[in-house]
Amino acid sequence: MRAAILQRAALGLAVATASAPALAQDSWAVGAVVDVSALSKTFPLGARDKDLGLGHSDVTVSGGIAGLFDARLTGAAHTHERKLEAHIEEASLATRTLPFGLQLKVGRFASQLGYLNEQHPHADDFIERPLPYRAFFGQHWFDDGVRLNWTAPSAAYVRLGVEAFRGRQLVRETASARRPGALVFSARTGGDLGSSMSWQAGASWLDNRREPLIEEDEHGHHDHDHAGEHEHEHAHGAAFSGRRGLVLDAVWKWAPGGNAKNEQLRLSGEYVRIERLNRHASADDRHDGGYVSLVYRFRPAWEAGVSAGVLNVRIPHEDHFHPGRLREASVMLAYKPGHLQSYRLQATRVSGARGFGEVPRWRVGLQVVLAIGAHPAHGF
Amino acid sequence: MRLVGLALVVAALIAAPGARALEVFACEPEWAALVRILLPEARITVATHAGQDPHEIEARPSLIAALRRADAAVCTGAGLEAGWLPMLQSRAANAKVQPGQPGMIEMARFTRLIDPRPASLSPFSGDVHPEGNPHFHLDPSRWPELARGLAQALTRLAPGHSTAMAERARAFEARWAERTRGWQARLAEAKRVRVAVQHTTFAYFFAFAGARVVADLEPKPGVPPTPGHLSATLGALRGAPPHAVWIATYQDARPARWLVGQMAGVRLVMLPATVDEAADESALVRWFDTLVGALAEVIAAVPAASLARSSGAAG
Structure with a gap:
């Protein structure tokens, strides 16, 4: 009997804590994701290297603690300018048994601001995250903090949440270190439209108490196209910051009869606005950006997609700003035989670049994502 | 102090079992049918239907909301819902249906699965369930043990219905044995x-x-x-x-x-x-x-x- 239970628990590298039946709910598992890409040219504000590079790859250990908490530890690595960067991306405890639909999470984890930030990057439909995520959240924003969520006991899905973070990743250098911290308030709702369609919409407000340092001209020359120079910095850091943020997101999915295995259409979009850039900013000085993405699964293992993104920023320069702008459009084709492998070919055209130096128009990328061991469930 | 007292009363009313119909979240329609056979009073939400691949279900908002309201979830287990149920459990933040809780009923516990496989680390080996093949509801001869197991599990959640459920399970078994013999004869x-x-x-x-x-x-x-x-x-x-x-x-x-x-x-x-x-x-x-x-x-x-x-x- 004990041997049988042991065998059942041995999922991937799963640690067989389930051999003690009382702790079956705690079953621990280990999984890894390896993401390799080859790009003909880099993406503006992108995280990936030209040519061959390691994308967002990670090892995750997760499980329950006495049936009370979900624990998760994720170590992630990727190459940036040919150097391997590694960090602890998640080290969190989330409650399972608070009453009234409450859930508390502490430690380091990804903020639930926006739609994509809550999704694991390996499930992304395109090689690089959309422009606003690259510009404002350092690809995806994870941080040290605490979260309290409430899910309503209503027929429609309603989730309200508040998060408090250190906010370090959002503001690279602060004018003052005395007021650390970022608060995120978020609301999410969604439902079904008949048997074939479902939707979700959310709004998040960001209040970042860390005030961005006013850019000094570090390089001793006055180059109006210097936003691109940020790219020598750590890839996980916002390129553009401010003290207030708003993120609106919406997702709509369609599958005939609700059977997504063979055919599915996914439409998603987000709009991000960042305000109060620094002490010299007027009310009109603000960043914003957005994207729309449409992906069609046309055969059980095949997906094709298009996406378009825009970014309008005010590049701080001493006591004034220079306008910055990027437009981007992508097409991709993905082959996903099962949950553990995906192969993606993508072409992206950048146009109308302003304030980012010389940005090559086209880049073509090939991406392979492989999962090893336990594989986490995906969100909507 | 009075507020605390009021809060406790409200909490007791909300938590009181038997005060209202048991709210059941059935991951698959076959378990909804079995719940109807054993506990017709239950209010049931069925998460999936025969036109869907049960491995590939979106953890959509409507399912999170349904699981949030549930007193019990009746699922196949054995990894069948591994791609979506853990996400629903986490997002629903409903203590009653978390892994290991009496309200989280995995039917695979009540039968012996065929074809358990050694776990594989390779990303190229497909979506293997190391526990065994989870589609056991397609074997009619297993339904009596499944009915017994589910009746026992539901008894913990609706103790007032315990005798009635045991009786219904026995009657179901008797009817089912007769039918199973008929099917075996045809096959x-x-x-x-x-x-x-x-x-x-x-x-x-x-x-x-x-x-x-x-x-x-x-x-x-x-x-x-x-x-x-x-x-x-x-x-x-x-x-x-x-x-x-x-x-x-x-x-x-x-x-x-x-x-x-x-x-x-x-x-x-x-x-x-x-x-x-x-x-x-x-x-x-x-x-x-x-x-x-x-x-x-x-x-x-x-x-x-x-x-x-x-x-x-x-x-």
């Missing part, structure tokens, strides 16, 4: 039948019937058929074609149609792998009748000579 010759399948969905049904599964259109579990694998399968089957290619209605039928078109005298059978969302016991019986009837037709079409040859080979 007595099934061991002469060779079938090709797509995924191991119907494996328990063929094991019950005694039919032989000679090919799987999926190159690896959960990996959709590829042209290369299909042509290899065709090559392997040419010498002794199966009597039927048997798939579930939720599956992409194109590969099966192609394979059937390449060989003479092969029947394509496409049937729901579960009951309707609103199914009760009679609908459950009708569904098994349909499966048994379809296999009986395949048996009837097997030429007598082939029957003799097969039985000779088998003997």
